Amino acid sequence: MKTFLTRTASGIASLALEDCPTPGALGAGQVRIAMRAASINYRDLMAVTGQFGPPGPEGLIPCSDGAGEIIEVASDVRRVKVGDRVVLTQNPDWIGGPWRASSGAMGRGSVIVPGVMCEEMVVHNSEVVLLPAHLSFTEGAALPCAGVTAWHALCAPAPLYPGMTVLLQGAGGVSVLGLQLAKLFGARAIVTSSSAERCARLKALGADEVIDYRAVPEWDKKVLALTAGQGVDVGIDIGGAATIDRTIAATRKGGRVALVGLLTGWPNTASAIFSSGVDIHPIKVGSRDDFEAMNRAIDFHKVKPVIDRQFSFEQLPEALSYLQSGKHFGKIAITF
Secondary structure, X not given: OEEEEEOOOOOHHHEEEXXXXXXXXXXXXXEEEEEEEEEEOXXXXXXXXXXXXXXXXXXXXXXXXXXXXXXXXXXXXXXXOOOOEEEEOOOOOOOXXXXXXXXXXXXXXXXXXXXXOEOEEEEEHHHEEEOOOOOXXXXXXXXXXXXXXXXXXXXXXXXXXXXXXXXXXXXXXXXXXXXXXXXXXXXXXXXXXXXXHHHHHHHHHOOOEEEEOOOOOOHXXXXXXXXXXXXXXXXXXXXXXXXXXXXXXXXXXXXXXXXXXOOOOOOOOHHHHHHHOOEEEEXXXXXXXXHHHHHHHHHHHOOOOOEEEEEEHHHHHHXXXXXXXOOOOOEEEEEO
16 A cells, blocks of 8 residues: 655655555454545644654654544444544544543654554544544544644633633634634634735634734734733644743733644743743643544534645645645645
């Protein structure tokens, strides 16, 4: 079967398309999935550039997010059946409850757990969730990392109630899905982005207020002005080092900040955290329970993830380069 691998994790150019053996016979509890689609995330770039460590002797199969059709189940499997359209969880070990360290905690597409860029996968049935009927495989593949992260950041640490205000950053997968989900809760959404054109698209998608952070570099002060000096109830920080101080400053005392992304590096904000009166929650994607709760809401409201562009399986390097450019709005999909 066709499989993308990197044996050195030295960058996008180290990815190679190889013909690998099809997975063998199923073990207890396992299912075989014909993969139909994937989506890519910034963490996939980190993996193929060695930021998760060097690959083992078998190489690293990239990308954490994939969807497909079950084509075989072990005799003891009752949870799913042949023909089901499913999406794989990002962390195969986290079913529910609080996050705990485990061998699979780095998620698929890391140096420990193989990713989804292969034509066929065999996994335990506990590692999949059913795809909402109104979504395509490519739309379903947009959900495991970005969607579950947005859901977890918005409502898992504490309830998100109608009328609360959420701050989101940019127009990548987490932020766009976060905007769509925040509106399901009846929340007010303030979103920062990098141009008037992208701000207009976010406004059309449902953002209540948009801020062009290039035109307004002190955007935290603008957020305070938009919230009568109080700050937002929930700030979702994507940028890391370059944005976390402003996110904290734009969040009300007693509010919370979800630390999601590291696009500009690791933050060093200990003094600001202690003086801010803001609760800080690092977000490690989410559990299968979170995924299924989110899917129920997506199914009921018929939400569709925003797909910016679709690339073919063989175009994975081009898709990652496009992600690296930062020009995307929403998710980048791979079709098999």
